Amino acid sequence: MSERIWTAALVVIGDEILSGRTQDKNVAQLASWLNVQGIRLAEVRIVADVEDAIVEAVNTLRARNDYLFTTGGIGPTHDDITVDAIAAALSIGVEVHPDARAILERYYETRGGLTEARLRMARVPSGATLIENRVSGAPGIRIGNIFVMAGVPHITAGMLDALTGTLEGGRPVRSATLGCWVAESEVADTLRSVEKDHRGDGGEVSIGSYPFFRDGRTGANFVVRSPDPERLEACVADLATRLADLGYPTTRDGI
Amino acid sequence: MSERIWTAALVVIGDEILSGRTQDKNVAQLASWLNVQGIRLAEVRIVADVEDAIVEAVNTLRARNDYLFTTGGIGPTHDDITVDAIAAALSIGVEVHPDARAILERYYETRGGLTEARLRMARVPSGATLIENRVSGAPGIRIGNIFVMAGVPHITAGMLDALTGTLEGGRPVRSATLGCWVAESEVADTLRSVEKDHRGDGGEVSIGSYPFFRDGRTGANFVVRSPDPERLEACVADLATRLADLGYPTTRDGI
Numbered sequence: 001m002s003e004r005i006w007t008a009a010l011v012v013i014g015d016e017i018l019s020g021r022t023q024d025k026n027v028a029q030l031a032s033w034l035n036v037q038g039i040r041l042a043e044v045r046i047v048a049d050v051e052d053a054i055v056e057a058v059n060t061l062r063a064r065n066d067y068l069f070t071t072g073g074i075g076p077t078h079d080d081i082t083v084d085a086i087a088a089a090l091s092i093g094v095e096v097h098p099d100a101r102a103i104l105e106r107y108y109e110t111r112g113g114l115t116e117a118r119l120r121m122a123r124v125p126s127g128a129t130l131i132e133n134r135v136s137g138a139p140g141i142r143i144g145n146i147f148v149m150a151g152v153p154h155i156t157a158g159m160l161d162a163l164t165g166t167l168e169g170g171r172p173v174r175s176a177t178l179g180c181w182v183a184e185s186e187v188a189d190t191l192r193s194v195e196k197d198h199r200g201d202g203g204e205v206s207i208g209s210y211p212f213f214r215d216g217r218t219g220a221n222f223v224v225r226s227p228d229p230e231r232l233e234a235c236v237a238d239l240a241t242r243l244a245d246l247g248y249p250t251t252r253d254g255i
Numbered sequence: 256m257s258e259r260i261w262t263a264a265l266v267v268i269g270d271e272i273l274s275g276r277t278q279d280k281n282v283a284q285l286a287s288w289l290n291v292q293g294i295r296l297a298e299v300r301i302v303a304d305v306e307d308a309i310v311e312a313v314n315t316l317r318a319r320n321d322y323l324f325t326t327g328g329i330g331p332t333h334d335d336i337t338v339d340a341i342a343a344a345l346s347i348g349v350e351v352h353p354d355a356r357a358i359l360e361r362y363y364e365t366r367g368g369l370t371e372a373r374l375r376m377a378r379v380p381s382g383a384t385l386i387e388n389r390v391s392g393a394p395g396i397r398i399g400n401i402f403v404m405a406g407v408p409h410i411t412a413g414m415l416d417a418l419t420g421t422l423e424g425g426r427p428v429r430s431a432t433l434g435c436w437v438a439e440s441e442v443a444d445t446l447r448s449v450e451k452d453h454r455g456d457g458g459e460v461s462i463g464s465y466p467f468f469r470d471g472r473t474g475a476n477f478v479v480r481s482p483d484p485e486r487l488e489a490c491v492a493d494l495a496t497r498l499a500d501l502g503y504p505t506t507r508d509g510i
Contacts, residue, residue, distance in 0.1 A: 015463055018296045019430070020286030021478060022465070024279070027301065031275030041273045043308065046282065046299035053298065076440035077464040078447035117443030175274070185331035188372030192333035208270055209332040223276060
């Protein structure tokens with residue numbers, strides 16, 4: 001039985017990532033969170049703080065995925081253009097959201113008041129709803145299947161926390177890891193063959209091979225992924241047996 | 256005077272990045288290396304180990320950038336499909352490169368010999384040349400404006416090292432940072448205005464604002480970027496003066 005696979009894409013918006021100044025953490029964070037929601041992160045694009053680039057990425061990816069997330073560019077400064085770019089992508093206007101304005105008024109009451117620049121953070125594409133920001137003032141934004149999140153990872157984490165359990169998904173993708181002190185090239189044929197035997201018609205099982213070199217020795221972790229717990233365990237058991245038969249015992253949960 | 260801007264794009268190939276298992280480090284590493292070569296990293300796509308996805312990303316990005324880099328998927332196992340995908344993107348065949356074969360034969364001479372699986376790492380799109388791998392056996396690949404690199408960051412670092420100084424670029428983008436204990440929203444107008452005064456016709460100067468919260472205090476680093484050292488310094492000096500006039504002294508090199 002093949003089941004519906006729910007997918008999401010992410011557009012990371014920010015010159016600071018493309019310049020190498022900042023190490024992105026939102027890809028891994030969103031990917032892990034989506035797995036638990038039963039949604040697969042299918043593709044990511046990292047684009048500059050340039051409206052045309054954002055519009056192109058947003059329009060391509062929102063059309064072919066169930067959900068589209070963006071991170072970055074929703075602060076109060078001139079280089080924060082995400083809201084305008086999303087509105088342009090959707091050919092709609094921008095408005096000040098009354099609830100966002102109220103949240104910011106409260107947040108800045110003891111922090112110098114709501115200035116014109118700060119009020120920029122209450123602007124949303126027309127018709128959007130808010131995503132709670134449990135960490136700082138400015139909320140995230142939802143419009144259609146688009147989720148506009150902060151760039152700062154711990155603020156994004158709070159927004160994802162607020163969204164947990166609210167998005168429809170499929171079964172979570174589970175994974176299991178077998179670690180082995182072997183050069184992956186020694187067992188490449190076995191990996192290919194075991195994956196072929198278990199993958200099913202819809203590619204429900206996959207095996208990834210991740211080599212490493214540690215303490216002067218060569219090893220690899222083999223990660224088996226599937227939304228189907230039974231298929232997953234059958235594949236893991238078969239792989240462990242066949243590697244052991246070749247003289248390579250494996251360690252569950254990896255090395 | 257507006258000068259030619261050289262751009263590159265990166266396609267990160269790997270289910271392990273999209274699943275959240277592995278934190279990518281190649282985006283930041285390549286971005287920093289490109290800066291020194293005078294080439295701007297203009298866009299990044301992270302795609303799954305799926306040929307169609309790789310082909311689409313490679314063909315779109317190689318056409319509109321001076322250089323295209325890929326990372327990942329050049330190992331010996333079944334999930335390493337980058338070479339075939341690049342060949343498909345270019346509508347050319349795949350061949351075993353004699354020099355790559357010789358390198359692998361030497362490398363594996365004392366490591367169990369060159370098996371069929373290992374020989375996969377000598378396969379290149381027809382007509383490609385090799386990029387030296389100073390860390391492990393399998394070389395990177397250059398074909399046209401495409402540079403095919405390893406996924407493991409320290410191996411990629413060695414390949415970049417081998418390419419240093421060989422790619423034509425423009426002037427390196429320089430940056431300078433002013434750190435300030437201020438909420439960025441307090442000075443958003445000043446940032447916008449200073450950038451406008453200095454950016455020039457070709458956008459030669461940009462200012463990024465990166466807020467942080469540390470030791471119970473709010474601050475921000477303002478990063479000024481330009482390939483023109485004189486413009487850069489003029490902008491930094493002006494920004495420092497105007498922030499100081501507002502009562503916000505800044506620290507060179509950031510906080």
